Amino acid sequence: MSDIIIIGNGVAGDSAATVIARSDKQFDLRIFSREEYPFYQRTRLGEVLGGETAPEDIIIHNSQWYAGRGLDLQLETTITEIRPEAKVVKTESGDQASYEKLLLAPGAKPLLPPIKSLNRGNVFSLRTLKDVQKIKSRLSEVEKAVVIGGGLLGLESAYALNQQGIKVTVVEALPLIMGKQLDKIGSRYVKSRLEKTGIDFELDAKVRELSGKEIITSAVLDTGKKIKTDLTIISAGVSPRTKLATGAGLETERGIVVDKNLRTSRPDIFAAGDAIEQNGQCYGIWPPAQEQGKIAGRNLLGEEKEYDGSLSYYQLKVAGIDLISAGERNEEEANKVLTDREKENRVYKKFFLNGSGELIGAILVGDKNCYPSVLNGLRNRTNFHELNNEHELVD
Ligand SMILES: Cc1cc2nc3c(=O)[nH]c(=O)nc-3n(C[C@H](O)[C@H](O)[C@H](O)COP(=O)(O)OP(=O)(O)OC[C@H]3O[C@@H](n4cnc5c(N)ncnc54)[C@H](O)[C@@H]3O)c2cc1C
Numbered sequence: 001m002s003d004i005i006i007i008g009n010g011v012a013g014d015s016a017a018t019v020i021a022r023s024d025k026q027f028d029l030r031i032f033s034r035e036e037y038p039f040y041q042r043t044r045l046g047e048v049l050g051g052e053t054a055p056e057d058i059i060i061h062n063s064q065w066y067a068g069r070g071l072d073l074q075l076e077t078t079i080t081e082i083r084p085e086a087k088v089v090k091t092e093s094g095d096q097a098s099y100e101k102l103l104l105a106p107g108a109k110p111l112l113p114p115i116k117s118l119n120r121g122n123v124f125s126l127r128t129l130k131d132v133q134k135i136k137s138r139l140s141e142v143e144k145a146v147v148i149g150g151g152l153l154g155l156e157s158a159y160a161l162n163q164q165g166i167k168v169t170v171v172e173a174l175p176l177i178m179g180k181q182l183d184k185i186g187s188r189y190v191k192s193r194l195e196k197t198g199i200d201f202e203l204d205a206k207v208r209e210l211s212g213k214e215i216i217t218s219a220v221l222d223t224g225k226k227i228k229t230d231l232t233i234i235s236a237g238v239s240p241r242t243k244l245a246t247g248a249g250l251e252t253e254r255g256i257v258v259d260k261n262l263r264t265s266r267p268d269i270f271a272a273g274d275a276i277e278q279n280g281q282c283y284g285i286w287p288p289a290q291e292q293g294k295i296a297g298r299n300l301l302g303e304e305k306e307y308d309g310s311l312s313y314y315q316l317k318v319a320g321i322d323l324i325s326a327g328e329r330n331e332e333e334a335n336k337v338l339t340d341r342e343k344e345n346r347v348y349k350k351f352f353l354n355g356s357g358e359l360i361g362a363i364l365v366g367d368k369n370c371y372p373s374v375l376n377g378l379r380n381r382t383n384f385h386e387l388n389n390e391h392e393l394v395d
Pocket residue numbers: 007008009010011012013032033034035042043044045046077078079080105106107108126127128153156241244272273274275284285286287289313314315317
């Protein structure tokens with residue numbers, strides 16, 4: 001019998017494990033992960049794909065780290081079932097482990113668009129180090145690639161392939177790239193910078209069909225245009241992993257539903273990270289998963305810590321582009337929107353204020369000196385005029 005079991009060894013599961021390992025209290029903790037690598041920085045997979053960084057350099061806590069703290073990390077072990085009445089989890093090889101308290105931190109999985117032939121050998125999505133290795137093992141045969149999805153991760157994948165000398169086309173259904181994070185102007189800026197590196201874009205277009213005999217050799221768009229491809233990466237968003245929770249009878253919507261203490265609909269089962277939904281919100285980004293993991297760790301220890309949401313914050317890390325997008329980015333949700341544009345579009349700033357004049361969202365392109373003060377202002381909901389008293393943000 002383990003006192004605590006954690007399912008998932010991403011940032012949410014590892015942050016909870018770290019809190020428990022640092023506690024004075026003695027706990028028997030077992031962590032299960034379906035992956036073969038211990039906790040690594042998933043946000044840097046693009047660097048590994050682009051050949052800038054070796055896989056071992058993104059590992060944050062290796063197996064010795066866990067063993068040295070008396071934590072039992074079981075890699076390549078998928079949990080297939082939770083039996084909440086018996087307080088038992090079951091592995092895919094049929095083994096069982098029992099718990100007093102359980103943390104579900106299984107993350108998210110790539111969403112697959114309704115296109116046939118996604119199971120061919122040269123079509124991939126990018127979520128794990130193993131995915132990177134599979135993609136890299138084919139690169140010597142690749143001249144042209146298609147990335148389906150022009151969001152943040154799609155652009156990072158496209159740039160990584162571009163860095164390997166591959167001609168890449170990004171196909172995006174919306175008329176702009178990074179549509180979740182940027183507006184038209186910011187999006188145009190990023191697109192033109194990426195086009196300069198040689199990446200092509202097909203916007204307002206969908207891949208209707210992936211065709212080819214044994215492997216996919218072309219992507220056919222709904223416009224009828226055919227693009228040659230030796231490798232296709234699907235980057236069409238993610239969906240929280242809820243299957244285990246649903247099977248256990250826990251409440252789920254888009255994600256596993258949790259309360260303010262990150263407790264699921266069963267008092268002895270907590271959940272954190274990309275898999276959860278709280279007050280209708282699923283974040284799908286690293287900092288909230290980390291914050292939730294820390295709080296879940298304290299609650300697994302018997303405290304009653306509350307999680308009251310995170311700042312949703314994105315930063316593009318490719319092609320030397322300085323860009324952040326944080327907090328509210330929907331003009332309709334703001335009472336006032338201020339913009340500033342300088343130096344032939346190299347600097348673009350947009351601030352979203354609420355009715356009290358507090359900063360609630362920002363899009364910042366270029367001028368990275370102001371990022372720390374803007375992020376602090378967003379976290380503390382500072383009055384914008386106080387933040388901008390020397391007119392360093394907007395004139
Ligand atoms: C390529 C890429 C780039 C990204 N870049 C950014 C970025 O720049 N900024 C940002 O904020 N976010 C970024 N993200 C998102 C960020 O990585 C995630 O939000 C974060 O990793 C979520 O952490 P998590 O612990 O909830 O889930 P995960 O990191 O997905 O970890 C979940 C773990 O649980 C394991 N697991 C799942 N089911 C089971 C099971 N049944 N049994 C055992 N183990 C299981 C999984 O294998 C996995 O190891 C990026 C993601 C990717 C893929």
